[in-house]
Amino acid sequence: MATSAPALRTSVSTPAWARWANDHRKWLFAGPAMAFVAVLIVFPVAWTVYLSLTDAEGSVRAEKELTGAANYLDVLADTSRFWPAVLRTVEFTGIALFFEVVLGMCIALLLWRPFRGEKWVRVAILLPLVATPVAVGMMWRLILDPNIGFANQVLGWVGIPPQPWLAGEGSALVTTAFIDVWQWTPMVVLILLAGLTALPEEPHEAALVDGTTGWQRFRFITLPMLMPTVVVAILLRGIDAIKTFDILYATKGKGGGSFHEVETLNVYAYGLSFDYNEYGVASAVLILFFLIIIGSMWALTARRREELS
Amino acid sequence: MRRQPVVISTSLAVVAALGMSACGGGDGGGSGSKTVRVTLANHVWTDNIKKALPEFEKQSGLKVEITQLGEDQLSDQYNVKLNAGSSDIDVMMYRPLQEGKLFAKNGYLADLTDDVKASKDWNWGDFQQGPVQSSTYKDKVVGVPTITEQEVLYYRKDLLKKSGIANPPKTLDELKTDAAKVAKDNPGVAGFVARTGKSAAVTQFSSFLYSFGGEFIGDGDKAAVNSDAAKQAYAFYGGLIRDHGPKNVSTDMSWPEAMAIFTQGKAAFYTEADSLYKNATDKAKSKVADTVGFAPFPAGPAGSKPYNVPSWALGVNEASKNKDNAWKFIQWATSKEQTLANQKSGVPGARTSVWSDPEGTSTYPKDLAAAIAVSTQNGVGHDRPLVVKVPEAREIVGQPIVDAITGKDPAASADAANEAFQKLLDDENK
Numbered sequence: 252m253a254t255s256a257p258a259l260r261t262s263v264s265t266p267a268w269a270r271w272a273n274d275h276r277k278w279l280f281a282g283p284a285m286a287f288v289a290v291l292i293v294f295p296v297a298w299t300v301y302l303s304l305t306d307a308e309g310s311v312r313a314e315k316e317l318t319g320a321a322n323y324l325d326v327l328a329d330t331s332r333f334w335p336a337v338l339r340t341v342e343f344t345g346i347a348l349f350f351e352v353v354l355g356m357c358i359a360l361l362l363w364r365p366f367r368g369e370k371w372v373r374v375a376i377l378l379p380l381v382a383t384p385v386a387v388g389m390m391w392r393l394i395l396d397p398n399i400g401f402a403n404q405v406l407g408w409v410g411i412p413p414q415p416w417l418a419g420e421g422s423a424l425v426t427t428a429f430i431d432v433w434q435w436t437p438m439v440v441l442i443l444l445a446g447l448t449a450l451p452e453e454p455h456e457a458a459l460v461d462g463t464t465g466w467q468r469f470r471f472i473t474l475p476m477l478m479p480t481v482v483v484a485i486l487l488r489g490i491d492a493i494k495t496f497d498i499l500y501a502t503k504g505k506g507g508g509s510f511h512e513v514e515t516l517n518v519y520a521y522g523l524s525f526d527y528n529e530y531g532v533a534s535a536v537l538i539l540f541f542l543i544i545i546g547s548m549w550a551l552t553a554r555r556r557e558e559l560s
Numbered sequence: 561m562r563r564q565p566v567v568i569s570t571s572l573a574v575v576a577a578l579g580m581s582a583c584g585g586g587d588g589g590g591s592g593s594k595t596v597r598v599t600l601a602n603h604v605w606t607d608n609i610k611k612a613l614p615e616f617e618k619q620s621g622l623k624v625e626i627t628q629l630g631e632d633q634l635s636d637q638y639n640v641k642l643n644a645g646s647s648d649i650d651v652m653m654y655r656p657l658q659e660g661k662l663f664a665k666n667g668y669l670a671d672l673t674d675d676v677k678a679s680k681d682w683n684w685g686d687f688q689q690g691p692v693q694s695s696t697y698k699d700k701v702v703g704v705p706t707i708t709e710q711e712v713l714y715y716r717k718d719l720l721k722k723s724g725i726a727n728p729p730k731t732l733d734e735l736k737t738d739a740a741k742v743a744k745d746n747p748g749v750a751g752f753v754a755r756t757g758k759s760a761a762v763t764q765f766s767s768f769l770y771s772f773g774g775e776f777i778g779d780g781d782k783a784a785v786n787s788d789a790a791k792q793a794y795a796f797y798g799g800l801i802r803d804h805g806p807k808n809v810s811t812d813m814s815w816p817e818a819m820a821i822f823t824q825g826k827a828a829f830y831t832e833a834d835s836l837y838k839n840a841t842d843k844a845k846s847k848v849a850d851t852v853g854f855a856p857f858p859a860g861p862a863g864s865k866p867y868n869v870p871s872w873a874l875g876v877n878e879a880s881k882n883k884d885n886a887w888k889f890i891q892w893a894t895s896k897e898q899t900l901a902n903q904k905s906g907v908p909g910a911r912t913s914v915w916s917d918p919e920g921t922s923t924y925p926k927d928l929a930a931a932i933a934v935s936t937q938n939g940v941g942h943d944r945p946l947v948v949k950v951p952e953a954r955e956i957v958g959q960p961i962v963d964a965i966t967g968k969d970p971a972a973s974a975d976a977a978n979e980a981f982q983k984l985l986d987d988e989n990k
Contacts, residue, residue, distance in 0.1 A: 309662060398809075508812055
């Protein structure tokens with residue numbers, strides 16, 4: 252390292268390793284990054300793919316046999332746990348994403364124009380975002396407890412009968428989606444607000460002169476111009492929501508509750524590996540999950556590309 | 561250009577999700593080091609051991625590093641670290657009935673046979689037979705039992721008195737009538753509460769099952785959860801909670817939630833492990849500390865048959881490079897002195913000599929000591945199906961419990977559970 256390059260070329264007594272290093276410097280410099288990728292990305296993925304093709308169970312170090320696509324076929328034929336989990340993943344992501352984007356847009360529009368106390372309002376809105384999801388889950392679990400929780404007490408004051416919330420077979424998934432909305436809408440607000448502040452003023456002014464209504468200006472000027480940012484927000488939030496684990500696990504525990512009420516693909520894969528020790532099947536589920544995420548991402552970006560062209 | 565960061569962050573995130581089943585801990589060195597790394601569960605036992613620890617460190621010259629986790633987190637931790645062959649756990653607190661078979665089969669637990677035999681003063685022969693069996697795998701001792709548990713009936717003396725009930729129920733039928741009566745006399749108070757989570761409830765349900773004359777597994781490894789007795793037990797347990805339990809009862813309750821309802825004064829009867837009794841009698845934790853009473857598990861058609869099990873044991877990680885010192889810690893933590901000290905602060909141990917010593921039960925509420933004495937006599941040695949895949953089995957045999965609680969047909973559910981359970985048994989015996 253200390254030897255400078257010109258000296259290297261002229262001097263004959265340069266040690267062999269230094270010359271070798273100089274000749275291979277493009278590999279040498281890229282080496283650490285490549286090693287990082289290999290160890291932390293390529294190896295885990297390859298190992299998971301390998302495990303998914305074996306009958307590994309109990310311990311990943313135990314003897315295992317290659318079983319080909321058997322795990323995949325089993326999983327795809329499983330209508331009691333896998334497909335309901337897929338459905339719940341879609342449902343959870345759909346509900347959460349819809350409300351987050353709609354609410355996020357409304358709040359971002361409200362915060363767009365400067366007003367008094369703006370700073371404080373922004374800080375308050377961003378608070379849920381910085382809380383730990385597990386803590387958020389525990390907090391809501393206490394608030395929504397059907398017997399001693401605050402939520403039902405409030406409902407009682409206005410004469411509404413207590414609701415089961417997280418404890419209900421039908422209401423648990425929607426309730427967790429609501430918690431997700433509560434926590435992550437601020438992130439959407441943040442992204443959309445950044446997009447809004449970057450928009451040019453002129454089209455608005457022109458439209459104002461033309462006597463348009465507020466809704467028209469939003470629908471035909473703001474929204475189309477903001478669309479790229481909205482897509483980014485949907486993409487980021489969607490991928491995150493699909494993979495939600497912490498809130499679901501903190502509120503309903505193993506297997507997404509006694510009836511698997513909130514068992515999404517991620518919770519299912521976790522249960523398979525850590526409760527059942529079915530590492531082969533768990534890996535197959537994770538690989539399928541991986542493909543689903545890549546697929547939906549590709550579909551979203553492809554649509555976007557189409558729109559652009 | 562704008563899309564790129566999104567793609568990168570996405571792929572990283574996806575990889576993180578994928579890596580879940582492939583990740584593992586690194587090896588911590590420390591061969592024969594002076595530091596013993598001990599992983600323990602959250603338990604009164606652990607609190608007591610931590611308090612007494614300086615004494616051990618002083619006399620042995622070793623340093624003990626304790627990691628303390630909740631039951632589920634502890635299981636996950638073991639799954640990750642032991643799978644990776646990590647040596648950074650020396651002593652591990654584990655549940656012989658829950659993970660014992662799996663861990664021993666995987667070779668995670670070191671063979672302690674020679675150690676227990678060589679330690680004459682410490683006296684392996686003093687440990688109760690049932691617990692010893694459960695921490696022995698294929699004639700090798702793989703763990704030392706620390707805590708035993710029996711199921712007893714917790715009840716509220718004041719509420720019973722108010723309703724004119726002189727004695728706690730002796731039979732399950734009486735329990736039902738008494739629960740109904742107390743609930744009727746005290747609006748807002750449930751007659752009965754117990755665990756409701758599919759998997760969590762299985763252990764506490766087991767005493768009901770046995771007392772109705774049922775079992776999880778019958779002769780010849782046949783699933784038995786759809787026997788007439790089992791169906792009656794499911795219907796009874798679920799019905800008791802459905803009809804006389806808290807309103808809007810959640811089906812996710814394990815002991816912390818159920819105990820909270822009882823100690824908040826919101827339930828009259830509660831069936832639970834005796835090892836948790838301090839939660840109910842400790843004034844700092846319980847609003848009903850002064851009025852809680854204990855009784856033996858009520859008798860069913862087959863008599864009173866509560867479980868009597870070793871709930872926790874200490875083992876040594878096979879991959880540990882510090883096995884000798886790990887054994888020294890176990891020897892101290894399970895010594896007669898520590899067992900007695902622990903038992904005096906409310907944690908039932910596994911040593912016969914401590915139970916026969918009047919000092920061993922001196923701090924127990926009198927009715928609790930009496931109830932435990934009954935349980936240890938007619939108790940059943942397991943509180944869950946004895947299989948390798950316990951978590952999966954618990955979910956299967958627990959399904960009829962939650963179905964019964966939510967008002968579905970427990971008999972049909974028991975038939976379905978039996979079929980699934982038989983499949984699991986067949987798979988394991990292949």
